[in-house]
Amino acid sequence: MSNTLLQLHPGPHQEVPLQGLYLQQKLHRLGNSGKPFVYANFLSSLDGRIALTNPLSGQSVTPKTLTTPSDFRLFLELHAQADCLITHGGYMRALSEKRLGNILNLNAHSEHADLVSWRQKNKLSKQPALVIASASLDFPIPKELESQKESIFIATGKNAPPERINAWQKKGFQVLIAGANKLVEGKPLTDQLSQRGYKSIYLIAGPMILHTMLEDRQLSRLYHTQSQQLLGGSDFHTLVSGKPFNNLLNLRLSTLYYEPANNHTTGQLFFQYNL
Template sequence: MAEESTVHPAGGTQTGSLEPLELLYEEAGQPRFGLPAKLGTAYGGDMGFTPPCVYANFVTSLDGVVALGPEYPSSGSAISGRASADRFVMGLLRACADAVLIGAGTLRATPGHQWTPDHVCPQAAPDFVELRRSLRRTTQPELVVVTASGDVPTEHPALQSGALVATTAEGARRLEGRLPPTCAILTAVSALRMSDVLAALHAQGHTTVLTEGGPHLIGHLLGEGLLDELFLTTSPVLAGRDGTSRPGVVAGLELLPNRPTGADLISARRRDSYLFLRYRLRTPRGNPVPSK
């Protein structure tokens, strides 16, 4: 399994008061959780998911860049400008999830980060707690780190807080005796398949899964036909490219022209010049993307 850099900003900086997002479009008939009043006001409406559901969240520049490269840790911060609205949506999506799925590269690239709702939007912490209680979720979503090699920074505070590390038999041997006691290992015999990881999560009752794992992890999920929805924040900046690795949403998987994967826009919101888009992928769940 390839490992990639982060796609959203790190850090738990306190944010100011959140103005409501402006609702531009919403497809009728979407599932609704019944958000607590303050969250519903800030989001500009309700939100919900029909399990099982795997949904991704990215912030992108106007020219399609979601990460600036390994030499820029936490590069999503530069792309998003740490906009309070983006951090609120990120926190809300985490609050809705049973588990948050990332790659080891994301873990390495965001030292000090915690993949919890309150870490990115602390002012909404009580409302996130209320939402999770109403959904009968655990206090925080479970962090799931995917690594084929077992190369993870075991001292990372997110691992110290507790996580499930999904890896190969070789990766498990590398990690033996090194992970904090708060962590558990999910081991695959050889190749690490995302369908096996999700099956293990479903067995634990984690049927609503958010991924913030980066372009390569998205490529693996799409390749196995496992991604249901995509949340995409469009930030009003240009990142540019000059012979550097600055990926878009999907890496490690070619789709056009031979394997088109369409999506339907089901929600659009805005704050100032930021757009918050929600898409439903058209690839039926469990149907792998056809080979060339």
């Protein structure tokens, strides 16, 4: 992990410390109970891939060459400022099958343990609440998350399978109906979380959830790490998937940082856009 990044925008160009770079934005103070601050973070290649699909298994995976310690540190700094995370059922299945690691909890016994202390100092709960968005409601809750049941919400649309809604409720989970059909929609979900007092909501779900948040104009800020490598491939995912937006979405570049390539990783750019 680099100690510094080069700030390209806004000027003047200068080196800035990587650690604490996103913490200093104090995102947990930017929202309120009436209008939560909703932000998302994505990592992609230069040709726009966030994940490639394995032709044999059909499963989508983020190539390991995209991930870096620097990007992961900044991901966790955004995580540390949230009082609520939004993920999806596909991630829960992958987590249970050990195909992906647990990025839902901050680890007090890792090199990033300072983030746990940071939450305590800023009077945030030990871990953020968790929303799992799913149309099918067909996913497991990994054992390591069962103790957090009271702060886990299952979000779905009103036409989701009623027997599965009942099954989750019988297990003691709160189910949020946040969509007119089967899919979760951005504004109904944000409204429900706002009513429960959440002010800082971190979207770590996939491109479909990002699409509905953008379509409903619920996203406040987009963080995008662009790795300076080309992946290619004909079956892949990008930042957003879904129908064309009803209205043009113009993003405003707020900050841009650069990490040069080294012997271990390719160079990468860290964009921050306000909406």
